[in-house]
Amino acid sequence: MRPAFSVLLLTTLIGAAQGLFIALFLCELLAPSAATPTLLVGGSVIVLLLSGLGLLASFFHLGHPERAWRSMMMWRTSWLSREVIALPAFMAAAFAYGVAHWLALGHTLLIGVIGVVLSITLFICTGMIYAAVKVLKEWAHPLTLVNFSLLGCASGMTLAAAYASFVAPTLTAPLAQAAFVLTALGLLTRGAALVRNAKLSPASTLQTAIGIRHPHIVQKAQGAMGGSYNTREFFHGKSVGFVRAIVPAFLVLSFALPLLLVLTLPLLAFILQYAGLLAERWYFFAEAKHPQNLYYQGNS
């Protein structure tokens, strides 16, 4: 699949925002005295900023952004539709949480619980958008869901540690430790997905695609001179070397370096981890081989 930059931005930005919100809520719940309003209000602003940027990026993916409201209609069947509902709902909860702390309105724990539930819901919706595409075997697996959630939580927790190092230094160490654990867990599950996908064998072959059972079939024409949507949308267009290089790059950036740095330099750890997750998401798309590519042997 061709990685769309808007989608890479959307999923990584809202993932970090959701993780950060959960981190803020945990701070308030477990260390109410250390969780100052500055941390919680400022943190909520960052949550809104990141998810707002993600939302903005998602519009660039649409052919008709002015009709985006229509995408809330089919929540009964479509995970994309559910995500479109869950994202603004999560942002509203984060907004309410920030305002409640800012104006000391109370009920912050209740709003926080709602926000955390919405954050988890949003993780499920985002992951299921990909895991529900049955024809993409690389995606259609619970690990997709686990990875979107864990990597979001890990980057959000790293960001929380970075922010706390400026406004609530006493919380920096526990947040950084939590980020360390989440990042390590993320490395395990993302690694598991890498291993699983490397061993996958495709369900369809050129033989089943055109229904001719013969071991030797060569495509002579793809039905278009200058390419088509099929040759653009479903191929990443990068060299084998580039794709191979991106895996160690994102493993180092999203996992190895943050694990080394988060306890001492959480801000740097977050910046590197975020860049790494962009590369991770790029590879997530690039490694998914769509069965329609069988009809485009010249590009496969």
Next chain:
Amino acid sequence: MTQLALVIDLNVCVGCHACVTNCKQWNTSGAAGALTDCNPYEAEPNGTFFNRVQTFEVGQYPKTETVHFPKSCLHCEDPACVPVCPTGASYKRKSDGIVLVDYDKCIGCKYCSWACPYGVREFDEQRKVMTKCTLCVDRIYDMSLPEDRRKPSCVLACPPGARLFGDVHDPESEVSVAIRERGGYTLMPEANTKPANHYLPRRKTTVTVRDEELYRSDNPHKIDGAPFDKNLPPTHEELN
């Protein structure tokens, strides 16, 4: 329940692309607006088509066969593209099983094209909506057309008649009989989308020549007194 579909005979298709051009012509002239053409006269022409013909060579020289393979939306009975659509723009009609896109509702998120295993949906780069074969829904019910013209454009255009159109749920329809009697099959059955369109396989074309067709009672060889070949079987006349 009606399920309209195309049945494409790979034994008959000659790869002339008449269905491709006629599909484009009909659908670019419709109420839904023109099908985009980008760089039509430049080096890399490309645009939106609902139907394409690909060519494959099967076997190894000298035993090869060229197979032309027309490809359009298969109007699946369990379409993967429909439930994923967040807007409801992609839908399957209950009345006749045609899978359609409502261009006024589509937001162009392309999610449906990821879910379809066959790569038959094309995002229109100018209209910014998802498009695909409509089974010529704007022809087949048009009462202003003579009844025998109420068929998809591609079916009418095909010179050797490789494309059949009809209700695959009616066991007596032309398409059902063709599927039954000529080994009709679906593409990628493992994707479980239950395509309504079927393909008819290549067949060995043999011409049976019977002896009496070679050596008939009115064979000029005999009338002209040509030398009689003892190896030929006796004619009907000679037997009596």
